[in-house]
Amino acid sequence: MVARVSTVAFEGIEARAVDVQVQVAPGLPAFAIVGLPDKAVSEARERVRSALIASGLALPARRITVNLAPADLPKEGSHYDLPIALGLMAAIGAIPPDALSGFTVLGELGLDGSIAPVAGVLPAAIGANSRDEGLICPAACGAEAAWASPDIQIVAANSLIQIANHFRGTQVLSRPSPKVHEAEANLLDLRDIKGQESAKRALEIAAAGGHHLLMIGSPGAGKSMLAARLPSILPPLSPSELLEVSMIASVAGEIEGGALTARRPFRSPHHSASMAALTGGGMRAKPGEISLAHQGVLFLDELPEFDPRVLDSLRQPLENGEVSVSRANHRVTYPARFMLVAAMNPCRCGHAYEPGYSCKRGRIDRCTGDYQARISGPLMDRIDLRIEVPAVTASDLILPPPTEGSAEVAARVAVARDVQLARYAAAGLPHIRTNAEAPASVLETIAQPDTQGQKLLRDAAETMRLSRLSPRAARRPHARRSRRRGENRPAASRRSLVLPRARRRCQASRLSPSMVLCAA
Numbered sequence: 001m002v003a004r005v006s007t008v009a010f011e012g013i014e015a016r017a018v019d020v021q022v023q024v025a026p027g028l029p030a031f032a033i034v035g036l037p038d039k040a041v042s043e044a045r046e047r048v049r050s051a052l053i054a055s056g057l058a059l060p061a062r063r064i065t066v067n068l069a070p071a072d073l074p075k076e077g078s079h080y081d082l083p084i085a086l087g088l089m090a091a092i093g094a095i096p097p098d099a100l101s102g103f104t105v106l107g108e109l110g111l112d113g114s115i116a117p118v119a120g121v122l123p124a125a126i127g128a129n130s131r132d133e134g135l136i137c138p139a140a141c142g143a144e145a146a147w148a149s150p151d152i153q154i155v156a157a158n159s160l161i162q163i164a165n166h167f168r169g170t171q172v173l174s175r176p177s178p179k180v181h182e183a184e185a186n187l188l189d190l191r192d193i194k195g196q197e198s199a200k201r202a203l204e205i206a207a208a209g210g211h212h213l214l215m216i217g218s219p220g221a222g223k224s225m226l227a228a229r230l231p232s233i234l235p236p237l238s239p240s241e242l243l244e245v246s247m248i249a250s251v252a253g254e255i256e257g258g259a260l261t262a263r264r265p266f267r268s269p270h271h272s273a274s275m276a277a278l279t280g281g282g283m284r285a286k287p288g289e290i291s292l293a294h295q296g297v298l299f300l301d302e303l304p305e306f307d308p309r310v311l312d313s314l315r316q317p318l319e320n321g322e323v324s325v326s327r328a329n330h331r332v333t334y335p336a337r338f339m340l341v342a343a344m345n346p347c348r349c350g351h352a353y354e355p356g357y358s359c360k361r362g363r364i365d366r367c368t369g370d371y372q373a374r375i376s377g378p379l380m381d382r383i384d385l386r387i388e389v390p391a392v393t394a395s396d397l398i399l400p401p402p403t404e405g406s407a408e409v410a411a412r413v414a415v416a417r418d419v420q421l422a423r424y425a426a427a428g429l430p431h432i433r434t435n436a437e438a439p440a441s442v443l444e445t446i447a448q449p450d451t452q453g454q455k456l457l458r459d460a461a462e463t464m465r466l467s468r469l470s471p472r473a474a475r476r477p478h479a480r481r482s483r484r485r486g487e488n489r490p491a492a493s494r495r496s497l498v499l500p501r502a503r504r505r506c507q508a509s510r511l512s513p514s515m516v517l518c519a520a
């Protein structure tokens with residue numbers, strides 16, 4: 001007889017149904033697992049054997065074969081332990097044979113029969129719910145599974161014995177309830193930052209439109225400080241975004257205690273991060289930092305210190321909002337629509353933009369050029385807003401704290417996001433949520449510059465040799481700001497203030513002039 005248990009294999013954040021078939025047949029005692037298992041799945045044999053013994057059940061001295069179907073789909077991870085053990089228990093009559101039908105099962109076993117938490121319970125529960133099945137999972141993941149649907153049946157147990165007792169009816173387990181992380185009250189506040197009004201304004205514009213932002217400035221100017229306060233002004237995740245973000249966090253095993261949070265992700269990987277750490281993949285396919293930052297912020301501090309190849313791997317996700325990782329025998333895709341916020345010094349010594357600074361390494365333009373050349377032009381072109389953060393003056397530092405803090409800015413950002421949602425919904429594009437996500441064709445219609453604005457853009461493109469991407473990037477934040485003031489067209493007057501400064505900057509560095517155009 002073959003006992004069957006449903007479980008899942010993860011492909012990106014999708015949970016694909018896998019059928020665990022357990023056969024106990026006459027023959028020499030053996031325990032084989034087939035169906036493209038990886039090392040962790042093969043080791044399940046030892047954990048299952050010990051867990052069954054610890055639960056008072058001995059493995060029959062017969063030939064046990066476990067097949068994980070479909071056999072050509074690679075199986076990774078330790079979550080196959082529980083379905084294999086329950087399949088065996090059903091095969092030897094320790095639980096009723098039909099008890100497991102209508103359930104998707106996943107969980108890792110300890111040698112003592114305990115059930116340890118595993119990654120991916122939320123997508124597994126959503127997959128099970130779509131097939132009208134219930135879920136058997138570790139007790140620690142029950143609250144996470146409960147988010148899939150209020151109707152899904154969930155058996156969240158601490159041990160194999162609890163599951164056996166539940167199905168025998170001697171100790172019925174209650175359904176867990178979804179948990180939410182308490183809102184963190186101790187978020188860093190923009191009120192801590194004295195002066196830096198333009199930088200704070202740029203941060204607000206970036207947060208409102210979901211634009212990528214680069215801050216360039218001397219050491220100690222407050223760039224990292226500004227970025228760290230971004231979470232306090234971003235709006236909370238909408239219910240659909242919450243589910244998307246939590247599915248990625250679940251597959252990465254980053255949901256603590258099964259509780260979800262509506263706070264937007266803020267990821268700040270160190271500049272020594274590898275390609276696999278940033279984009280995902282590796283020995284066991286896992287979402288990388290850019291996917292964990294989905295619908296939130298990816299903060300790259302000291303941008304030029306990152307490996308240039310790693311930085312260039314961001315170009316495709318920045319365009320498409322997803323990343324495809326090729327593995328030896330298949331390919332996985334993770335969502336990666338994030339807001340890139342980066343900070344850097346203008347040169348290796350860090351002080352190139354300070355008035356009167358003379359560089360020990362030679363000519364300042366060569367020092368800045370060498371340092372900034374580590375970031376490729378195409379990546380720079382994708383950054384909508386680029387601002388200079390000048391060193392804060394001593395007179396600014398002795399000022400009393402500013403009256404406006406994160407709460408006031410967050411309220412304006414929330415209004416701007418609502419305006420964008422309504423705009424794209426009215427245009428029949430409900431999947432676009434921010435200006436940054438709008439494709440170029442849509443920008444043409446929603447951000448038409450007036451005659452003066454067009455002339456300014458043309459002059460800027462000719463004088464500063466803007467690339468095709470740059471004028472498009474240049475248009476976004478202006479369009480957004482104009483509309484927030486109730487205007488339909490970007491105002492040329494504000495831009496014209498910017499151009500002379502832009503030209504100066506272009507002569508001083510190799511950064512694209514559109515950056516300065518956007519930023520002022």
Ligand SMILES: Nc1ncnc2c1ncn2[C@@H]1O[C@H](COP(=O)(O)OP(=O)(O)OP(=O)(O)O)[C@@H](O)[C@H]1O
Pocket residue numbers: 192193194195196217218219220221222223224225226343344345392397
């Ligand atoms: N505008 C400001 N208001 C109050 N404190 C500030 C301000 N700017 C900088 N500081 C102080 O300076 C410290 C250093 O700032 P921060 O680390 O953000 O600088 P940075 O620009 O990231 O420098 P680096 O280029 O070296 O990384 C902060 O922890 C803060 O104490």
Ligand SMILES: [Mg+2]
Pocket residue numbers: 223224225301343
């Ligand atoms: Mg810093």
